[in-house]
Amino acid sequence: MDSNANGGRSTMVGEMESSLERVRRQLSSSSTRHILQGPLLKRSDTLRKWNERWVILDPATGKMEYKVRRSDTTVRGIIVFDSTSTVTLSPTNFHGLPKYEGCCVYIGTPQKKEYFLCAETPSAARAWVSTLHATQLVLQAHKQAVDSLGGNGSAKLGTVATVVAVANATAIEASKEVEAAMKISLRAALGSTTNKLSKGQLDDLTIMMETLRVKDDELHQLLQDIRARDSTIREITDKLQETAEAAETAASAAHAIDEARRFLSSELERLKQDQENQVELSLLRLRESEEKSKLLAEEREHLLKERDSALQEAQMWRSELGKARGNAVILEAAVVRAEEKARVSAADADMRIKEAVSKLESAAKEKEELLALVDALKSQIQARD
Template sequence: MATNGSSPRARETESSLEKVKRQLSSGSGRYLLQGPLLKRSETLRKWNERWVILDPTSGKMEYKIRRNETAIKGTIIFDASSTITLSPIDIGTPQKKDYFLCAETPGAAKAWETLRVKDEELQNLAKDIRARDATIKEIADKLTETAEAAEAAASAAHTMDEQRRLLCSEIERLRQAMERQMEQSMLKLRQSEEKVISLSKEKDQLLKERDAALQEAHMWRTELGKAREQAVVQEATIARADEKVRASEADAAARIKEAAEKLHAVEKEKEELLSLVGILQSQVQREQSSTKQVCEERSESCSGTDNSPPLTKHVDASDDDVDKACVSDSRSVLVSNDNTEVQLAVDGVDIRPIGDAEWGSFQQSEALIADVREVSPESEGGSLDIPVVNPPPVSDHIQGGATHP
């Protein structure tokens, strides 16, 4: 019975090995190993069949749902810290980067673990399996002979099974405690992440406020520089205005001094003119008295006999040794506060005419003497001029005495 029971199992093992061999030999040359494996899903906590492909050039293991599909379901990346070990019976809660894979047969699992399967090793494995079958047959014969030993072994196995269950319960308790600790750690981790996020937001806000403050400070520094430049320009303008004011004051002082000097000269000239006007008035009065006397003498001469000799004497202007008659060039003299007219022609007196510039400064003063102009004897009909007595051209002899003013 043992022989009959061991033969189907040996045939099944050989068929599995042949299947793995065919799968390995039919794979692409680029891949070191590919074939079906059972992958544990941690979400559903069950085993799913996947077609797994190991690529040694990229150091990664890809898997998809079926062999003929082109879409890759997932990828397992291998690095220097990656390890491949046999998984325990109780998997528990795996870590984040732990993957659990299961082969259909131990030989296939060994092939995936060593990452290389050769034909010679497969043949040696088949020989070992056949030798093991013979040994199993021998052991089965011995077991039939030693049933009591088998019962004792069964009781020992039962005891071991009880101990295993106790150990499994303890492991389950430890696993639950570990899960609780893991949940607490995850909760603390989430709280820490939330705090980190809030602190990062506060940091960003503070950085924005700092940037805004720096921009505002730069703007105020720019405004301060502009204000300083404007202050310098205004100070320069004020300095130039002060210089202009000082120059204007100096110019005004010079003009005032010059005006005072001109006023003094005008006043002095006014006094001279007033004195001259007084002299001229006295002379005019003498002229008027002499003219009156001449008129009286002429009236007396006209009232006398016709045979009386004339009182005047003809004087020849060509004689140098004869005293010339007094020829009166009459000039009218009128002095007033608002308008002054002077008409003078006195023997031996030279009256200088006043220029426009001197009269302009003279009119601006408070002398109240303006518009002095020369008047010719022909322009004034009612002047106080002494008439000129022209002798008749009949004789060259002196007929009378000369009348002097």
Template structure:
């Protein structure tokens, strides 16, 4: 019975794992939010320009020294419980960065102070980071729901991932606009220093082609980096899927063991019932024997009581006989005493008669 009830739950777990796998796999088409930000160092409190890359579907936020560098310099770690908000205070200090600063604070007391080129870009970063927090929270609730300690639905994960991708796409436009503004400002500063010499069409075309070539090379590097990231995520997803399959196999094994245990318990219950029935039969036989022994004991007790009464009668008769013997012995003693007295009297009388006879004889002789 228990095995029949647990098989559907194992199937539901497998279906849920497959759905999560498909959702995570579909995240390969995600929109990475990247752009320049000023980051304040933790030790020297110095502002450094860094190229920030945020994956809104995984919450991974890395930064490099420059955009073209392949090596990642560091990672900004945050989670669903982190504090991410615009700062009313200009941490940087320059007036052009008013309204461009935002703050990331983690429960582990880790703080990051960042500054964008424009207030719109700063708001775009904050909005995307907050959408990423919703993705992290939904993923956590989905995992908890699979383990039975949460109530999140798989559709929620897909919804927040889609919303985060959409937010990243919109924020990318805002950041690109800020980058163009920054580029124009930088070009304006350079052009003010360069002479106003006119450029011919060929020079303009060459410069345009050079810029486009650099952009294409950068785009190719970004695509390679993205492909590498996608490959890493695919490998991690494969490992996750294998772990999920192993967990499902373990669940099947546990279900089989539970079924075997239930069968064994049912067998033991049947055996115990049979033993109980045989014990009840033996108990009935023992009760009958006890009743018979009780009756026999009562008969023996009655016989003992009658024997006690008869012995008491014999004791009383014996006492009476002993009294008679004592009386007879007293009579015998008295008779013997009288006989001795009579014998003594007869002896005295005989002696007196003999003396009288002797005296008489002597008197006769004297005569």
């Protein structure tokens, strides 16, 4: 069972690595990437006034930066949003000017951060909103892919490439709308410049010089865009390399987790065996304790019987003792009476002995007298013969 589980985990890790490699190949190609950029009016958070900013949105990474001017090399700020942010085309004209009706974009984040933006035309505003929605899908797919690498589900890395491709296609279509809005704004600016030149009575050479200046600015901006594109490609390559390293780290972590799982399984088996042995030993001791309890119970019953017998015998002896005490009292009285009788009998016997002695003495005297009388008679008889 463990070997099947290990084989399944190895297959899953291999599929994750192959999916990640496929996404890396798809995203590393510059042909599958498109950056949406263009001018937007941004309302200041502190002063509540509108400033024109050059906004750059990368749908593949969800990075949205803005600069003061298109030709600036430094970034002025970042518009932070995620897959749970609110991005919508606002029905309310935040700006206030009639020409911006239907051109306002609202971005609200779960962190209570709000952004108010205005595009040149309603079509450009809708293009920005659709691209931002596609970018949110990219961020959501990326989060799901990261969760799947962490063990929260099956690998979904292929979904990232799909939503990135959709976001890039949306950005391409949106760029057309933004470029159209820029052309409208440029034509309006050139019309204003032409009116000013006509009023100042300038010649065709001045108009040509102004046109060349505008073209030179466009070429310069195109060069800046190419450099920005190269920088973005290098940044994406670095991020993909980091993603690949993260995937390798995840695979190594999965292998380490699998080793730890096997070790824990063996430890659990050993603990289970020890527990079973302990249970058997406890049951044996329990049986011995039950036998001892039975013996102690029998011995207790025997002792209780002996105690009852001893109590009965003690009661009998107490009864006999009571009788003996009564008899002793009677015997003491009889002894007293006997002693009294003995004293009386002894006194009576003494008197009788004394009387008998006196009688004996009297009899002896009488005997002597009789003997003397006999002797006298004999002597008289002899004398007569």
